[in-house]
Amino acid sequence: MSARTHLTRTLGIAAAGALALGLTACSGGDDASGTSGGGDGELTTIGFVAVGPEGAWREANENNIQETFTKDAGYELKFAPAANLDQKSQIDNFTTFVDEGVDLILLSATEATGWEESLEYAKEAEIPVVLLDRGIEPDNTDLYVTRIAPDNVEVSTAVAEWAVSEFPDGANYFTLEGPAGVSVVNERNEGFDAVIGEESSFNKIGAQTANWTTEEGRSVVETVLKSNGNDVQFIFAQNDEMGLGAAQAIEEAGLTPGEDVKIATIDGTRAGLEALAAGDLSFVAEYNPIFGDVAIDVVEKALAGDDVEPSIVVDSATFDSSEAAETALPDRAF
Ligand code: AHR
Numbered sequence: 338m339s340a341r342t343h344l345t346r347t348l349g350i351a352a353a354g355a356l357a358l359g360l361t362a363c364s365g366g367d368d369a370s371g372t373s374g375g376g377d378g379e380l381t382t383i384g385f386v387a388v389g390p391e392g393a394w395r396e397a398n399e400n401n402i403q404e405t406f407t408k409d410a411g412y413e414l415k416f417a418p419a420a421n422l423d424q425k426s427q428i429d430n431f432t433t434f435v436d437e438g439v440d441l442i443l444l445s446a447t448e449a450t451g452w453e454e455s456l457e458y459a460k461e462a463e464i465p466v467v468l469l470d471r472g473i474e475p476d477n478t479d480l481y482v483t484r485i486a487p488d489n490v491e492v493s494t495a496v497a498e499w500a501v502s503e504f505p506d507g508a509n510y511f512t513l514e515g516p517a518g519v520s521v522v523n524e525r526n527e528g529f530d531a532v533i534g535e536e537s538s539f540n541k542i543g544a545q546t547a548n549w550t551t552e553e554g555r556s557v558v559e560t561v562l563k564s565n566g567n568d569v570q571f572i573f574a575q576n577d578e579m580g581l582g583a584a585q586a587i588e589e590a591g592l593t594p595g596e597d598v599k600i601a602t603i604d605g606t607r608a609g610l611e612a613l614a615a616g617d618l619s620f621v622a623e624y625n626p627i628f629g630d631v632a633i634d635v636v637e638k639a640l641a642g643d644d645v646e647p648s649i650v651v652d653s654a655t656f657d658s659s660e661a662a663e664t665a666l667p668d669r670a671f
Contacts, residue, residue, distance in 0.1 A: 380413040381640065384434030385443045386427050388471075389418025392549050392578050393606040397671030398470060398626035402443065405629030406636075415439065422516075424448040431455045435462050441636055442466045444481075449474040449520035456480035465639045469632065472520035478647040482639045485632055487653040489524035490531075492622045493575075495655050496601045497532035499620045500539070500571060503599060507538020508570035511561050513547045513554050513579040521624075522546075525575050525603065542569060547579040554582025555589075562590045567597075574602045577609030577621070584617040595619050605656065607669050613662035621662070623653040627670055 383406055387399050399416070406414040417430035424447050434442050435458050442459060444466055446452060452473045459466050460480060468484035500508070512529070515522040526544075533539050542565055547553035554574060562569060567590055574580030580602035584594040592598055595616040602609055605623030612618040628651045638645050656662050 380408060381411055381441070381636075382413045382415065382437075382439045383441050383443060383636070384415050384430070384437070384439040385417060386431045386434070386445070387416060387418045387443075388422065388445050388447055389420075391422065392576065393608060393671065394576065394604045394624065394626050397606070398445075398628075401627050401629040401671075402469065402632060405633050410633065412633075419447050422447050424451060428452075428455050432458065435459050435464055438462070439464060441640060443469050443632070443636075444471075445469045446471040446473060446520070448518050449523070450518065453477070453480065467632065467635060467639065469628075470521070470626075472524070474520060474523070483635060483645045483647055483649055485628055485635060485649045485651060486521075487624045487651045489521045489624070490528035491650075492603055492624055492653060493525040493528035494532055495622045496573060496603065496620065497529045499601060499622075499655070499657060500573070501532065501536055503619070504539070504571060507536060507540065509540045509542050509565065509568055510571035510573060511542045511558070511569060512544035513557060513572065513574040513583060514544055515549050515575050516546050522575060529573060547574075547582065549576050549578055551578045551582040551585070554579030555585045556582070558583040558586035559589065562586060562592075567592060569598055572598060572600045574600060577602045577604040577606045577612070577618075580618055581608060581612055584612065605654070606671055607666065610656060610662040610666050610669060613656055614659045614666065616659055619657075621656045623655065625651050625653040 385402060388395050403414060403416055406412040415434065420426035427447055431442065431444065432455065442464055449472060456466060457480065466481040468481050470486045472484055542561060545557050547557045558572060572580070572583045574583055580600045583600050587594040587598045594600055599619040601620035602618055603622045603624050605621050609618060609621050613621050631649060631651060635645055635649060656665060
């Protein structure tokens with residue numbers, strides 16, 4: 338596998354089409370709906386039902402969205418982070434935006450389920466909803482315009498394929514998951530398990546949430562190592578922060594991360610790539626959070642009443658060596 342392997346996905350045709358449309362609108366071109374950003378001087382109001390503080394990935398993603406939907410671009414973005422990752426606060430914020438009559442809602446859901454009533458409410462008010470990153474379950478595409486995200490199944494498949502190549506004789510492994518009920522957790526398990534499940538030489542010791550955090554990742558792996566006599570060769574951490582915690586626990590057990598126990602993570606944050614460069618992590622699959630440019634063009638297209646693909650996949654890379662990390666770090670945007 339090359340040092341920095343681009344996953345095969347490219348932006349959806351719709352996004353490319355939207356890109357062309359967006360550039361026209363931004364340059365003051367005619368806009369059929371008259372509601373595009375900057376088209377008629379009036380600002381387009383966007384309600385962003387966000388997750389809020391959760392880690393480096395979330396900070397990069399939400400900053401990028403706020404830096405994209407600016408007044409100069411013709412938007413008033415109302416940023417509404419959840420209170421302590423609480424879905425009820427998100428639903429309350431969502432309802433408020435519908436009642437205020439915003440032009441469009443961006444939603445990054447803290448929980449996959451429980452959105453039908455809110456989405457139906459927005460639909461009745463003819464307010465389009467665009468999902469960012471997180472999906473909803475059941476996935477009723479009639480209730481939203483599109484979901485913009487890297488492909489979690491593809492990203493976790495890349496982790497599993499790396500593990501199979503890295504451990505030709507198999508491994509005892511443990512999975513550190515994000516919080517239960519989050520769509521990306523289910524999708525990452527789906528992609529990973531579909532590959533590893535076919536490998537009889539891989540022994541799943543277990544899986545447990547560490548809630549995306551370094552401290553919980555450390556604590557969980559400390560217990561796993563103790564209860565398995567350190568006979569663990571591989572940790573799949575569903576984000577960088579939990580993987581960094583696993584590395585701490587491995588060192589505290591007198592073992593060497595990257596040698597005695599290898600760790601693969603998802604996200605590709607600066608801290609993750611620095612740990613890969615240092616040898617504490619062994620594989621990092623990027624889950625690219627920087628897609629504000631795609632989002633603004635999709636919003637332009639949605640508000641113009643044009644068709645949009647129900648899913649728009651954001652391009653992501655993989656990093657499988659310290660050299661790959663060192664090459665990427667200097668211009669890393671997050
Ligand atoms: O939904 C994306 C996930 O949420 C990221 O992988 C994780 O770091 C964030 O908290």
